[in-house]
Amino acid sequence: xxxxxxxxxxxxxxxxxxxxxxxxxxxxxxxxxxxxxxxxxxxxxxxxxxxxxxxxxxxxxxxxxxxxxxxxxxxxxxxxxxxxxxxxxxxxxxxxxxxxxxxxxxxxxxxxxxxxxxxxxxxxxxxxxxxxxxxxxxxxxxxxxxxxxxxxxxxxxxxxxxxxxxxxxxxxxxxxxxxxxxxxxxxxxxxxxxxxxxxxxxxxxxxxxxxxxxx
Amino acid sequence: xxxxxxxxxxxxxxxxxxxxxxxxxxxxxxxxxxxxxxxxxxxxxxxxxxxxxxxxxxxxxxxxxxxxxxxxxxxxxxxxxxxxxxxxxxxxxxxxxxxxxx
Numbered sequence: 422x423x424x425x426x427x428x429x430x431x432x433x434x435x436x437x438x439x440x441x442x443x444x445x446x447x448x449x450x451x452x453x454x455x456x457x458x459x460x461x462x463x464x465x466x467x468x469x470x471x472x473x474x475x476x477x478x479x480x481x482x483x484x485x486x487x488x489x490x491x492x493x494x495x496x497x498x499x500x501x502x503x504x505x506x507x508x509x510x511x512x513x514x515x516x517x518x519x520x521x522x523x524x525x526x527x528x529x530x531x532x533x534x535x536x537x538x539x540x541x542x543x544x545x546x547x548x549x550x551x552x553x554x555x556x557x558x559x560x561x562x563x564x565x566x567x568x569x570x571x572x573x574x575x576x577x578x579x580x581x582x583x584x585x586x587x588x589x590x591x592x593x594x595x596x597x598x599x600x601x602x603x604x605x606x607x608x609x610x611x612x613x614x615x616x617x618x619x620x621x622x623x624x625x626x627x628x629x630x631x632x633x634x635x636x
Numbered sequence: 637x638x639x640x641x642x643x644x645x646x647x648x649x650x651x652x653x654x655x656x657x658x659x660x661x662x663x664x665x666x667x668x669x670x671x672x673x674x675x676x677x678x679x680x681x682x683x684x685x686x687x688x689x690x691x692x693x694x695x696x697x698x699x700x701x702x703x704x705x706x707x708x709x710x711x712x713x714x715x716x717x718x719x720x721x722x723x724x725x726x727x728x729x730x731x732x733x734x735x736x737x738x
Contacts, residue, residue: 476681
């Protein structure tokens with residue numbers, strides 16, 4: 422599983438580099454599909470098969486198809502490729518490249534410090550700490566609280582045991598329509614807003630309509 | 637699954653995010669900028685999935701589903717804007733639309 426993870430992450434990084442360096446929009450889109458499929462493979466190796474399926478269906482399916490349609494409608498021919506080549510001088514890469522590399526260095530530094538001090542693999546840090554603190558503070562009479570801390574501890578240990586296990590779609594669905602129901606409502610509102618906005622922006626202009634009427 | 641360190645997956649997410657950021661900064665074609673934004677959103681989703689897998693909770697995948705719906709809404713509105721812009725300026729140059737005009 423580890424080897425698959427590293428291979429697919431290398432493919433994802435390479436394909437993404439190719440996406441941002443291509444001059445032909447269709448080639449870039451095809452590399453984007455490869456990158457998204459590689460990320461889906463990464464999701465699968467991380468134990469999230471439902472997210473991997475959604476990634477393939479919605480990202481590599483629906484969103485990329487939308488982009489392909491628009492690229493086809495915009496007639497990106499050889500002229501635009503030449504224009505892209507003119508815009509994409511090597512000098513252009515210096516500034517953003519340096520800034521991104523500095524950011525990457527910072528992130529690697531922070532991650533290295535994190536993993537040195539408190540690795541996530543010693544899972545469930547906060548619950549263990551909480552239970553330890555409650556053990557210290559409520560030693561006298563609150564048996565229920567100590568019970569709770571014991572349950573927290575057992576929760577933490579179960580977390581530790583299942584830390585890298587598979588997250589079933591069933592658990593995701595239960596969480597999605599249980600505690601996150603308001604988020605589902607908000608997502609539906611967002612999609613409705615996107616629909617209305619796309620309809621409004623795609624509709625022909627008022628002034629053009631008037632012009633057409635005047636003609 | 638079998639003991640992939642979460643740091644490595646988070647590092648992959650960071651690299652993908654920064655590649656997308658570089659694409660947004662470098663490119664002048666609006667279509668390529670939209671693609672780079674997709675890459676960035678995807679990297680954020682990867683970070684959520686990694687965190688969910690590291691803690692053994694389904695919440696990461698729930699957040700990924702929200703990010704997915706957000707990305708779908710974003711790309712539909714963005715592409716409608718791109719079509720509009722091409723209609724107005726006959727080009728996909730992002731610099732062509734740098735002036736605000738009532």
